[in-house]
Amino acid sequence: MTEGNFVDYVKMHVSSGKGGQGSAHLHREKYVEKGGPDGGDGGRGGHVIVRGKDNLWTLLHLKYQRHIKAGHGEHGSSGRSTGAEGEDVYIDVPLGTVVRDTETQEVIFEITENDEEKILLEGGMGGRGNWHFKSSTNQTPRYAQPGIPAQEKDITLELKILADVGLVGFPNAGKSTLLSVVTAAKPKIADYEFTTLKPNLGIVKYRNFQTFVIADIPGIIEGAAEGRGLGHRFLRHIERNSTLLFLIPADSKDIKEQYDILLNELKKYNPELLDKERLVAITKSDMLDEELKAEMKKELDKQFKGIPYLFISSVAQQGLAELKDKLWKMLQVEH
Template sequence: MTEGNFVDYVKMHVFSGKGGKGSAHLHREKYITKGGPDGGDGGRGGHVIIKGNKNLWTLFHLKFKRHVKAEHGENGGKQRSTGADGSDEYVEVPLGTVIRDSETNKIIKEITEDGQEFIVAEGGMGGRGNWHFKSSTNQTPRYAQPGIDGKQIDITLELKVLADVGLVGFPNAGKSTLLSVITAAKPKIADYEFTTLKPNLGIVKYRDFKTFVIADIPGIIEGAAEGKGLGHRFLRHIERNSTLLFLIPADAPDIEKQYEILVDELRRYNPELMDKDRLIAISKSDLLDAELKEELEKELDDNLGLPYIFISSVAQTGLIELKDRLWQMLNKEAV
């Protein structure tokens, strides 16, 4: 999948179908000149339905689908025959998609399960035929109900990546390299900032055929919560991760300051992110000799007070221990 094919934000206008008109038909047959009303009901208009599909990973297939319209219901007929319902229109989305009302920006629904369906615009009811209105005082009603109009709504679809672990770090911290080493994912890797312009998902194979999903979120910069850099276009992908893995390179000028900036950006974007489990991975640790590593450990113990681990994606050191720590954090309730 290329960078341009990852679409996680789509706006569209949806129309549900109008209900069919009820029939005002009067029964007529040879030898029966006044058979009375027998007009049938109109059919229901089609719904517009959002449906979860576990085989989709992006909203790219909806990128150019600006309008979605369901069929109108058919009109009622004679002999009390009901008109056919309009066909429902399905919009399939990947799991983790949030549906918002574009006008109010309020969340209408979140799609998190395969096959989950949500009617975002209900079709109009069909009108009732004239036979419903027959009474002792009005035995030949010559009127029927019109169908109810369908609904129109502007919606915004936002994809929040579903992953167990979210990789958080500054641009060029080595997140894509780590993902490529511990999973089968093949993210774009280069020695410049903002190499990653879309979230990359990878499945980590653990012991006894167990797996968990890790997501490389595009690099955060100071001010991201206000929209700087790639802004909170991608910060929302972190919301669904149960564990956050902060990746800070060993050659960073100030590891503690980098961590505090990252945490502050997440806090400002959504304070609830502070409730998630956190682990700090010091990447590029192959650059450290034993003396420097010992000095850095003492500094981290004194100042951060959070669990940390030294790793090197290039030298492939500390990766097994990293998987163990992440697995324990993800399954601590089951242990």
């Protein structure tokens, strides 16, 4: 998927259908001078329903649908005939989509399973026909109920990517390069910050036809939790990943300091992110000779106590098999 086709944020106005009006018809036949009430009920208005689809990866198809309306219920008619129901409308979304009330920013619900359906707005009930109101004291009621009005709401759809592994790192840490090498994804790669402006997804083929999904997300910078740089738009995508892969270049001035800054931004945004499995990959390590690598290992062993790390080079294809093995093992652990 090209970067421009990835849409993860859409605002729209939705309306359910109004209920049809009940009929106040009185029965009339050639030889029945005063027939009783036989007005039918109005039909229910259409619902607005959000439905999950696992073959969708983006909200692009909804980008230009600013208004969505369900059908209105039809009026009741004679012979106690109920009006037809208004047509329901379905909004198909990728798994991991959160639906918010635009005005209050409150989360209404989220869709995480294929073919999961949730009613966003219920259609108005149809009004009851006059035959419901017949009584011993009122044999010919000449009134019926109107249908219940439609509901309207401004909503925001936000996509939080459902991937197994989320790549975390500063801009230009080599995330897009790694993704292009270990998966079939073709992200934009260049030697400047914020090459990746939208998340890229790639499927990693593992042994015995097993696969897992990696998401390359826009680079984090200090202050991202407060919304600097690409800020919250980036951070919400790693909430769904079960494992976080931190990428830090081998030529960084202080590898542990970079890791701590990244971790701190995640903590400020959502402390629960720190509960996820973590793995640190020292990228661009083809520029290190064995002696320098050995020295760095001594230092990193002290600094990264209990946190697994490894050296990789996407360009030179070094350490990638070990990286896949490690990630696969981490993904098999039940959280």
